[in-house]
Amino acid sequence: MHKTLKRYFPIFVLPTLSVFAVLFLVPFVMGVFLSFTHFKTVDSSEWVGLANYIRIFTTDKTFMNSLWLTVRFTVVSVISINVIAFSVALLLTRGLKGSNFFRTVFFMPNLIGGIVLGHIWSLIINGILAFFGVDITYDPSYGFWGLVVMMNWQLIGYMMIIYIAGIQNIPDDLSEAAAIDGASPAQTLFRITIPMVMPSVTICTFLTLTNSFKLFDQNLALNGKSADTALLALDIYKTFYDHTGLKLDQWHGEGQAKAVIFFLIVALIAFVQLRATGRREVEQ
């Protein structure tokens, strides 16, 4: 079978591989290359070594600002989303009637696209702030907490589903044995439930981590015009395409250097995740 199938490479692999090579691998390699150049267009690039990287860490303050903002946003989101999602999952796995209805409601926001979601929350947050005569651009912390609330609204239901699956996988005899031995509900929670759902905790932590770190659409729709609340992905986009005001002196290539650093951080998170989950997923 191995031998018969081998000759069918042009039918089975070539279509996917050629598209993948031309529209992913080549742009990726080109992207790494361009980060070391000063360019107007892709064909007229001039090698400048590490100059782009030096500029984004020294002259151009927006990169470090948005990196720090993204780190703070990610930490707050990861903690709040996981704590709330796990608590809701505990409430919904007690066998109460109507649990499925609540599960349906909580998960729904996850399906709404980032742009639409961002505009819905923009109306609500600006509507609330209008009572105080300001809007979301008035203070960067409004934009920050707006993003956190929106992210919670979108991801709690998703993480809740994964936690519910984890809790339902705990064998019944464990909690029954604990109940017979006279364990209090708090003891059961901390000694049995939480240790048993640790794999779900790992999955959810990394999912919220990468989702928050790479956030773009919601950020653009909710407060895309304010430079103070641009997370990394939006800052990279602005460096490439938004050449208004003070950004005129920016080099083409700086955006690409930012993108490479962004990629390295995301790759590092993925690598740590792979180690944390014991390589199970890739090797199977």
Add this chain to the structure above:
Amino acid sequence: MHSKKRNLFNWSIYAVLIILSAVFLAPILIILLNSVKGSFYIADSPFTLPDSETFTGISNYIKGFTQSDFIQAFFNSVFITVFSVAAIVLLTSMTAWYIVRVKNIFTKALYYLFVFSMIVPFQMVMYSLTYYAFELNLNSKPGIILIYLGFGAGLSVFMFSGFIKSIPAEIEEAAIIDGCGPVQTFFRIVLPILKPTAITVSILNAMWIWNDYLLPYLILGSGNDKTLPVAVQMALSGGYGNKDMGALMAMLVLAVIPIIIFYLFCQKYIIRGVIAGAVKG
């Protein structure tokens, strides 16, 4: 006594869940309520119920439909999503079967390249990919389908490979001994077995492509070929003062409703797919 206490406890859980549901549903209800109010009252008082003075019936929806090219954008999104998902499911399942069953250094390297592509954020290739897309004249609705295949191949090949590894090769080998060619074997025997994974892969890709904003914005722009998220962003990103807020609210509702209907009908598959995607991704 004991059961009474337990009852009280259950009721307090219900109270918490009902309050939370209200918080989760409120944003959508607010949009819905505002979509039947006069434009002037939306920015002014977004949280009041429509009354006889502010209620405008479905006139916002009529304006939303006629003023913007919303319907065109909706069908562009349907076209791009349906054909991209079809291409991804068909071609990546074939590729995954080949690289799992033909074991050599080359297929192993290919597998790791596909896995690698899963962790690369879009911003990394944004500029150069856009450049090549325009050079190769792929800045069209059929062209963007190829781009989605290239960028979506990683996750899909990975998910199909994971499943194919778990099914024994004996059935396929028997088919080949009986005179089936590899192409026939794949379509008659392997593809039907892959159905559950194919549904998962379709749902994950459909959610991504339907909601994607940046790629279609850069490749197709905000002209006739624009997709739904691009149309929404174009309509809403301007200054709020000089926009017809009523028509915009109607647009938001119309953008959300198809997703909610799809969700209510395919909930089982969506939740299963999302869990599978989370565990693998």
